[in-house]
Amino acid sequence: MPSILDTEQRAAYDRDGYVMVRGFYDPVETQLLREAMETDPTVRSHVYDRADAQGAVTRMVSWNHPGDSVYGLAARCHKMVDTMEDLLGGEVYHYHSKLTAKEPYEGGAWEWHQDYGYWYHNGCLFPLMASAMTALDRCTADNGCLQVLRGSHLMGRIEHGLLEGEQVGADLKRVDMALQRLERVHCVMEPGDVVFFHCNTLHRSDQNRSPNRRWTVINCYNAARNDPTLVHHHPPYTPLAKVPDAAIREAGLKFYDPQAASAFLARASAPAELQVKLGRPVVGAR
Numbered sequence: 467m468p469s470i471l472d473t474e475q476r477a478a479y480d481r482d483g484y485v486m487v488r489g490f491y492d493p494v495e496t497q498l499l500r501e502a503m504e505t506d507p508t509v510r511s512h513v514y515d516r517a518d519a520q521g522a523v524t525r526m527v528s529w530n531h532p533g534d535s536v537y538g539l540a541a542r543c544h545k546m547v548d549t550m551e552d553l554l555g556g557e558v559y560h561y562h563s564k565l566t567a568k569e570p571y572e573g574g575a576w577e578w579h580q581d582y583g584y585w586y587h588n589g590c591l592f593p594l595m596a597s598a599m600t601a602l603d604r605c606t607a608d609n610g611c612l613q614v615l616r617g618s619h620l621m622g623r624i625e626h627g628l629l630e631g632e633q634v635g636a637d638l639k640r641v642d643m644a645l646q647r648l649e650r651v652h653c654v655m656e657p658g659d660v661v662f663f664h665c666n667t668l669h670r671s672d673q674n675r676s677p678n679r680r681w682t683v684i685n686c687y688n689a690a691r692n693d694p695t696l697v698h699h700h701p702p703y704t705p706l707a708k709v710p711d712a713a714i715r716e717a718g719l720k721f722y723d724p725q726a727a728s729a730f731l732a733r734a735s736a737p738a739e740l741q742v743k744l745g746r747p748v749v750g751a752r
């Protein structure tokens with residue numbers, strides 16, 4: 467099946483390092499995904515906190531294999547995977563997915579980083595990786611929506627280092643220079659919208675100081691031809707079985723098979739190589 471992107475959107479991704487697809491999931495699909503995140507026992511038993519520099523937390527759940535749950539089917543459906551294959555120029559596999567949940571008044575911030583700032587250390591030789599963030603709630607500047615620096619993916623990989631709290635972020639000097647030249651875009655999203663972004667796109671988000679919850683799911687993919695050279699906490703190339711888009715609705719509120727819960731990470735850590743380089747353990751979620 468073709469990618470969901472039209473020619474203009476496809477060109478926007480190459481130019482800007484991200485592209486927004488409004489209403490990617492319809493209201494029924496979105497409600498199923500939201501309810502699954504809220505009620506799936508395997509998800510709820512794998513929540514961990516990731517603190518920002520002020521100690522405010524994002525509630526996280528990370529899993530490596532999509533499985534047959536409704537959210538696994540969403541990560542494997544044609545409209546998602548065919549679009550990723552279009553963006554990455556060939557076969558892709560599921561690298562991992564995560565819930566990033568910012569609760570009202572207490573959700574934490576994310577500092578400027580590139581996902582490839584992490585994934586590079588996992589032995590992924592090429593930046594042939596991308597993510598799709600799905601809004602489960604309305605995401606606005608007030609509740610800490612994703613912010614991207616338009617065109618920053620063209621800067622290549624930036625060095626990442628230790629920040630305050632539990633975070634690894636991009637070299638602040640470089641980020642400051644980029645901020646002078648590139649436009650910062652707040653990705654305001656309605657539930658069901660998806661923003662696709664390149665692994666070298668600089669992104670961040672603010673704390674949630676509003677009364678409104680901000681939950682998103684992020685599906686991350688790697689090109690099959692970019693099979694990591696190192697064994698690490700995310701999977702090597704694993705063929706991905708695509709399903710029709712209708713499978714999401716047909717599944718209903720289908721949960722993850724608890725027998726396969728080992729696909730969930732207890733608490734995602736920074737890549738071992740990066741921890742050694744930084745000289746101390748760092749937790750993270752990438």
Ligand SMILES: O=C(O)CCC(=O)C(=O)O
Nearest residue numbers: 566576611612670671752
């Ligand atoms: O949830 C967010 O606001 C950002 C998450 C993020 O940047 C990440 O997981 O790498």
